[in-house]
Amino acid sequence: MGGAFAAFAAFVSWASRAARRPRGARIGRVLAAKAVVSSSAVSLTAVSLSVVSLIAALAGDAAAQVRGTIVGPGSTSYPIAVSPLKGDERDGGRFADIVARDLDLAGLFKVIDRGAYIENAQSSGVTSDTINFDNWKTIGALALVKGTLERSGEGVVIEARLFDVVERKQIAGKRYRLEEGNVRRVAHRFADEIMLALTGERGPFDSRIAFASRREGRFKEIWAMSLDGGDLQQVTHERMITLSPNWSPDSRSFLFTSYRTGNPSLFSIDLGGGTPRLVSSQRGLNLGGRYSPAGKAIAVALESGGQTDIALIDPSGQFLHWVTRDRALDVSPSWSPDGRSLVFCSDRGGGPQIYTTSADGGPARRVSYQGNYNTSPAWSPKGDRIAYSARIGRRFQVFVVDVKGGDAKQITDTGGDNEDPTWSPDGRYLVFSSTREGRAALYMSDVSGAHQKRLTPSGGDDSTPSWSRWLE
């Protein structure tokens, strides 16, 4: 009892300190000064960069605790109800839709259909002492999301709470202040909080995917979206071939390769669009540029005279040093999360295989031992595993292997080609492109291969995805 009181006191003290902290600058509209192609590009900028301020953790009538693994790997269908926020039917409903979709994508939850909910969200209680938990127990929910949305002259405030239905207690609660129209960001952040409370680890949904797509005609351009695809937006307008986007560590821009000058050169572009900045234009390939975790260097495959090797350059394009320098074809670098190593694809052993090496260069250690064609590696943010694409028979499948070596686990087993895996920021999910249903689309899977779901509408020819870190 004393421990609970002490925890409660600590929360109140933290909350009041947080409330006094100065707000971050409202960055949202600044990028409107750059050339913007469409109004929806502006709203994407506002959503991605305006500050969603976490004002306070909400104390319930008992100290909020992180429950740890109520829902763990291997468990499926933990039943949860997500009620629309009270105070605004339209945006309160949108919030619930987005949270529900994220929890569905997570593969661990069964979100109970809103048609089954007994009470009216706009007129029922939202705190543990005012909620009728029997209404939720009856429909089979073990957890419940409820909250409020308030508009005032100063903007919008959302309070979102997660309850344990059986114990009738609040498990988590957050209050957010946001710009108008930013309900998406708050919903994704709270979905991540729900996963933190119920699985012990923060969820990956407050993040973005960038990818190359041919969905608007014959030119491949780079598009960006949240996992649920609700804010799908074209970013580049090169009207040429564009490839292999990779996010900056702050998730506000990405590197990509474009043939806009005729040579495949490396560019950087802000998420809000505008004029790309030339980063590296060595004659020949400048391909697969990837920021180091601290953002101080870019690993990139540079080709001249038919010879492709991996180099480090700085963010302005200045050459630093070679990482590989040999007669082999070395391509597709990916950083370890500690920034000290790189994993890449090389045919130095005959056919394409996966190797790791120090970012300073030096001897490489082979990681893939099954099959004779392994490419497009990606190092998990947890540091312990590498995902890659392997040719099995006539198809490409996604594999995950422990960094230390050992058996590789096959994640996909479908018709079509499954390529270019990219990791979620929490290291529990992968997104990759797959032609299993025809033209390439993006799919999501957890790291064990379960809960695979298509993310992008079909017909797009979507490839080379990059999953950002959490948006902050």
Place this chain on the structure above:
Amino acid sequence: MTRSLRLATILFMVVALAAGGCAKKKKTLDESSTDVTGAGGESGLAAGSSLDRFKHGLNPEEGGVLKDVHFAYDSYELDGTARDVLAANAEWLKDNSRAKTEIEGHCDERGTVEYNLALGARRAKAVKDYLVTLGISGDRLSTISYGEELPLCREQNEQCYARNRRVHFVPPQ
């Protein structure tokens, strides 16, 4: 002789600029951080290249006065047929001693985007090297890779894959 040399030098510079953007030394990199304005940047596009055609809504061409050569899967080796084709191409280039061309490396759609771009570069270089051994000056031959990005066909069958595993010569200017 001198006038031809001057003309050839000018032609070379024009083609080099057209073919690959700013020429840079192979071993080091210049600092390159300039804003690229506009959606054009067309100074780097070789007229009649597969990329140039693509930009103007045309499909890539198959062959031309200089014939395409083809490759086995995941290979950049020149087989007997390829060498015969290149010998004929070399003859044409000798007969037209001022002509320059850009050698494009292409791949079929299997394998990942980045690996295929590097493989296409290997293929283009292998063809260039062979033409040089046949007596064509390397100054007349530039290379570029398009990987799997500019295929001749998109069907998912062996016949289409084989067509796409190619080196194509940009029609000499």
